[in-house]
Amino acid sequence: MITNRTEMSALRALTRIASLLLALAASAAHAQVQARPDASPANPPAPFVLKQIGPGVYAAIDGPQGSSGSNAGFVVGDDGVLVVDSFFNPDATKALVASIHKITPKPIRYVVNTHYHIDHVGGDAVLREAGAIIIAHRNVRGWIHENNVNLLGTHITPQLRAQIASLADPDLVTDKPLTIWLGSRRVDVRPVEGHTGGDLAIFVPDAKVLFCGDLLWRKYPPNIIDGTVGKWIATVTEFQHLPNASAMTFVPGHGDVANIQDVADFDAYLRELSTDVAAGRAAGLTGKDLVNTVVPKLKGRFGDWEHLDRSAPTEVGYMDAELAGAKQVPIPTGN
Numbered sequence: 001m002i003t004n005r006t007e008m009s010a011l012r013a014l015t016r017i018a019s020l021l022l023a024l025a026a027s028a029a030h031a032q033v034q035a036r037p038d039a040s041p042a043n044p045p046a047p048f049v050l051k052q053i054g055p056g057v058y059a060a061i062d063g064p065q066g067s068s069g070s071n072a073g074f075v076v077g078d079d080g081v082l083v084v085d086s087f088f089n090p091d092a093t094k095a096l097v098a099s100i101h102k103i104t105p106k107p108i109r110y111v112v113n114t115h116y117h118i119d120h121v122g123g124d125a126v127l128r129e130a131g132a133i134i135i136a137h138r139n140v141r142g143w144i145h146e147n148n149v150n151l152l153g154t155h156i157t158p159q160l161r162a163q164i165a166s167l168a169d170p171d172l173v174t175d176k177p178l179t180i181w182l183g184s185r186r187v188d189v190r191p192v193e194g195h196t197g198g199d200l201a202i203f204v205p206d207a208k209v210l211f212c213g214d215l216l217w218r219k220y221p222p223n224i225i226d227g228t229v230g231k232w233i234a235t236v237t238e239f240q241h242l243p244n245a246s247a248m249t250f251v252p253g254h255g256d257v258a259n260i261q262d263v264a265d266f267d268a269y270l271r272e273l274s275t276d277v278a279a280g281r282a283a284g285l286t287g288k289d290l291v292n293t294v295v296p297k298l299k300g301r302f303g304d305w306e307h308l309d310r311s312a313p314t315e316v317g318y319m320d321a322e323l324a325g326a327k328q329v330p331i332p333t334g335n
């Protein structure tokens, strides 16, 4: 997917999200190359894997090319469908709408965004066009345009800038728990802390499914550019203590469908990162010395995780800033 040294060095400099965005154009071309024999340019394979994880509950897991940009999912109720997140790539969102229409004739009524990052809200306009009301945390309206530009930093292209400018604003926002009834089917939406300061988790009690957004990553180091790891650990601990947590299905923002052991592994990653960076700081380590001490420890325990080499040094820097009281996080704009 990455073909020359300039692209390689740019990729290394980026966070996980920005890396996905840079890779997207190339991966779309690869998707054609790797299409199934029955696929055609007019009918390409979906860039995600749809997994049924409960009665009428589906996870749409980003494909191996990463061309959807993140995971999404949906819940079919008595009288309509609630979608969770809309990917980065609007073409993936269109494929998701087509998948939903194949499974049920019921209307798409809602999309709930787990947070403002473009890899989760990129196709909201497609879902609105399909009939959905866009629901998000109160802070998302103030962050969805400007902060997504900041998120991509110097690597933003005119095309991405235009996509961010045209992102759909949420219609309904909340910073409180919200219950949505799809006929007799209950869906609980609740604010959760740690990833951006404006995150929602979506719980389907009758299916024991929790859509975690980017509060959970499975076998991927998380993007903590906007994060507060101390609060994040508390949230992931809460996930593990939900009633019947051992019987629950957890849908992460990135990586495959998860169980409680995966949540515990992710919790361990955050704690290891926090503890090792704190120990390094206590020993007087800074900058590269801190990275070169902490990253091998993370690799020793989580060496099979995707993109660890690329992401871990950045995460050590963010963790260092958080422990120094200097971490920059998004500021609520009062929208």
Ligand SMILES: [Zn+2]
Pocket (backbone or CB within 6 Å): 017, 070, 117, 119, 120, 214, 253, 254
């Ligand atoms: Zn994400």
